[in-house]
Amino acid sequence: MIRPAAVIILFAVSNALAQAEPSASDPDYILGPAAFERTYNDPPGDVHVRRTDEAATFGPLNLPNTNLPDLRRVTLKGWAPDDPFADPYTGATTNNPDILRIDLLFDGLVNPPGTLGLGGFPYDPYRFGNNPLYGFIEIDVDNDINTGGELWEEAVYRFLGNTGRFAAIPNDATRTRVPIDVFQLAENNFFTEPFFERTGCDFTLKLCGCFNVAIAPGDLNNHDGDMLFEAGETMIVEGRFFQRASGYRDASAAFGGSDFGLYDPVVRLRFQHDTMTDQTLVSLVYPLTPYGAALLTGQPAQPIDLNVANHTSVQEALDDIIAGASGTLTGAAQVLTQNWAGDDPTSFLNPGAWRATAIVGTAYPDSRSPSLYVYTDIGFNARRPDINGDGIIDPSDRDLELLALSVLDGGAQDADLTVNNSVELLNFGLNFSLFDIDYDGFINGADVAFFPLPLIPGDINADGVVDTADLGILLGSFGDVGASPADINEDGIVDTADLGILLSNFGMSS
Numbered sequence: 001m002i003r004p005a006a007v008i009i010l011f012a013v014s015n016a017l018a019q020a021e022p023s024a025s026d027p028d029y030i031l032g033p034a035a036f037e038r039t040y041n042d043p044p045g046d047v048h049v050r051r052t053d054e055a056a057t058f059g060p061l062n063l064p065n066t067n068l069p070d071l072r073r074v075t076l077k078g079w080a081p082d083d084p085f086a087d088p089y090t091g092a093t094t095n096n097p098d099i100l101r102i103d104l105l106f107d108g109l110v111n112p113p114g115t116l117g118l119g120g121f122p123y124d125p126y127r128f129g130n131n132p133l134y135g136f137i138e139i140d141v142d143n144d145i146n147t148g149g150e151l152w153e154e155a156v157y158r159f160l161g162n163t164g165r166f167a168a169i170p171n172d173a174t175r176t177r178v179p180i181d182v183f184q185l186a187e188n189n190f191f192t193e194p195f196f197e198r199t200g201c202d203f204t205l206k207l208c209g210c211f212n213v214a215i216a217p218g219d220l221n222n223h224d225g226d227m228l229f230e231a232g233e234t235m236i237v238e239g240r241f242f243q244r245a246s247g248y249r250d251a252s253a254a255f256g257g258s259d260f261g262l263y264d265p266v267v268r269l270r271f272q273h274d275t276m277t278d279q280t281l282v283s284l285v286y287p288l289t290p291y292g293a294a295l296l297t298g299q300p301a302q303p304i305d306l307n308v309a310n311h312t313s314v315q316e317a318l319d320d321i322i323a324g325a326s327g328t329l330t331g332a333a334q335v336l337t338q339n340w341a342g343d344d345p346t347s348f349l350n351p352g353a354w355r356a357t358a359i360v361g362t363a364y365p366d367s368r369s370p371s372l373y374v375y376t377d378i379g380f381n382a383r384r385p386d387i388n389g390d391g392i393i394d395p396s397d398r399d400l401e402l403l404a405l406s407v408l409d410g411g412a413q414d415a416d417l418t419v420n421n422s423v424e425l426l427n428f429g430l431n432f433s434l435f436d437i438d439y440d441g442f443i444n445g446a447d448v449a450f451f452p453l454p455l456i457p458g459d460i461n462a463d464g465v466v467d468t469a470d471l472g473i474l475l476g477s478f479g480d481v482g483a484s485p486a487d488i489n490e491d492g493i494v495d496t497a498d499l500g501i502l503l504s505n506f507g508m509s510s
Contacts, residue, residue, distance in 0.1 A: 036078035036095050036352040042071045042379040044107060050165040050439065053364065053371035055429035061374065062365060067108035067131045068376045069360045072279070074137060075103040076351035079285060085298035088285040089270055098292030100314060100351055102205055104137065104282040106360075109273050111229045112237045116209030117367050125209060125363035128229045128237075133282070134209055134373050135360030138201035141314070141348045143355055145174050145200030147339045149247040151332065152188045155197040157208070159357040159382075161185055162375060164434040168384040170357075174200060175389030180434040181413075182427070190332045197247065198336065201357065203314070205284060206243050209363065209372065211258070213239040216268050232275045240264040242286055244317045250333035251324030254317070256309030263320065265312040287313035288349045318345035356380065371430070385437045385450050398451030404435040405443050421445065453510035458502035460485050465509040466502060474502055 047070045051061060078097025081088045088099070113134050114127030125132045136158050140148060155161050160170070160177050164185075169175045177195045179185040190197050215227065216236040229235045244252075244263035252261040270283045287293035293311035294301040302311040306320050318340075324333075325341040361375035387397040410419035415426050421444060425431050428441035437447040458466040460473045477486035480494045488498040 036097055036350050037093050038076050038352045038354065038356075040074040040356050040358075040380045042073065042358075042377065044072060045070065047376045048166060048384075048439065050162070050361070050375040050432070051371070051429045052165075052373060052375070053429045054427050055441070063362065063374070064126065064130045064365055065362055067110065069110050069131075069133050069135070069362060070107045071104065071135075071358055071360050071377045071379055072107055073103070073105040074356055074358060074379070075101075075105075076139070076354050076356060077101050078288070078351055081285065081295075084292075084295040088296055089283055097349070097351070098287065098289045098295060100284075100286045100288045100292075102137070102284040102286075102351075104205070106133070106280045106282070108278055108280065109229075109231055110271075110280045110282075112213055112235065112269070112271055113207045113209050113363070115212065116363060116372055118208075118210040121212055123367035125365075127213075128227065128235070132209075132363050133360065134207050134363055135358065135375075136208070137205035138199055138357045139203045139205070140200045140355040141202045141318070141353075142340075142343075143353065144339055145172075146198065147336060148200050148202040148245045149198045149332075149336045150201075151246045151249070152190065152197055154246045155199065156185055157359075157373065158196075158199060158201075158204075159359045159378060160196040160199050162359055163378055163382050165375060165432040165439070166378050166382070166384050167387075167434055167437045167439070168378065168382040169386055169389035169434070170382045171386065171389055171391035172381060178389075178434070182431040183413075190335075197332070199245070199357075200355075202245055202248075203317070204243050204245065206241055207360075211240045213237050229271050229273070231273055231278075234270065234272045236268050236270045238266055238268050240266055241269050242267045242284060244321075245336070247332055247336040248321045248324070250331065251327070251329055251337040252306075252320050253324065254306045254308055254320050256307045263308055263312070263317045265308050287311070287315075288351075289313050289315045289346075314349060315345045318343075318348060357382075385447075387434065393451065395452055395454035398448060398454070401435055401437070401443075401448050401451060404433075405448065408443065456505055456508050456510060457488055458505040458508075459510075460488070460502075466505045466507060470502060471506075474499060 047068050077093045079091055079099045079101035080094040081091035109131055110133040111129030111131045113132045114124040115121035116125060117123035138159055150158060160174060161179060163178050164180050169178055177198060179194055179196055184194060216238050240258060249261035254261060254263045257264045267286055272281045287296055290301050290304060290311060290313055293313050304316045304319055321337055322340045322343050322345055325337045329337060358379040359375060360377050361373045386393050387400045408414055408423045410417060413426060415424035423443040425433055425441050433443060435443045435447060437450045453464040455462060456466055458470055460470040474486040477484050477494045484494050486494045488501045
């Protein structure tokens, strides 16, 4: 249930999101030299630890990690291996692909993920080393945000469900679907706003700790055989890393996976650390088509049969849900699948046209419930602290921050129940707020300070007040023609009109 004190904030944020015009440019991704390649970039050094436990209950993290996952790049491309069966990782990008390659690049050493006490497996996150990688790279193959998504128990861990922890809103049409706090995240109802389950993503590269991960047979020659992935080594592991969205389950006839309707084949991931650059490359090579599956297995091509235990491919997984979309569906499956009706699966096999989002992190040093992940980085096209999702951090975001502070201060969501220009988040860690910019468990002046002050006409030096310093700049520029910060009305000349505006606002401050 949404708490009453938050209704004003939710209305204001929703209204701002609806009115915001996203930035036309998207610097987070670039097309590759081939049409079937797209690379998403993420800035270096932008690790922001976001824990998901109740800090007051569990105390300090005391993580054993020497390196927290810092995602630098995700590349999706059509791939032509030189020898698909013997060595699928050596080859070249192609514009006529039957095979997909996904590369994740991280600064420093990151390890394959151990299990996290789910599905009957032990809590063993550090099985492969002290820097376990967890996270979700979600892929939208049809660029339709209204097809694809997750059931609630999956969606709470994904990108849309947690960008609010990073004080960021996506700069695209999904920006209205981000929960602003844990109270919205916890509402287990697919048909209740903000619809964060409707991710638009069709497949996920999933490092969740929720299935067994094993070193691939014959891979011991690539490392020293001690089961740890260490600097300079290469390790290939097996698990159900590439999965179709769980929201398609009730529209699917697939079998042979972890459960009926789930398309989650056992695949291989290669972890490769480069000591020269101190970076780890994580690579998936997977069939786009049935012919690609035959190439990678060294076997004759098999017809599409929806059996996840034999040859699998992106095409087969899409063929299944397209057929399901034409049937009788209800609930979440109907909402997430219906737009696929009548489509041709081969029209969506260009990785260069796919959209990707990412959230990555690590694990707690010991088992605790209900927490699983310590998030460290998100991407893409979500900038912090952009509250209204227009891609620009400006005074309009500051206005929303001030509104949240004024409405929540002293209310039911303020742990100290005192009006004191500071909101203490309840159950911080488990709880979060889009407005807790510095992620210290409080919404206060320190968070407001992250945003630029609104510019008052006449505040030429942008220090938040119209005063003699601004007057001096204007008088020194009086008569100037052309671009000038003292041309307040932007008519091309610094004159008495500009002086009049400054004097009418003299003494005003932000």
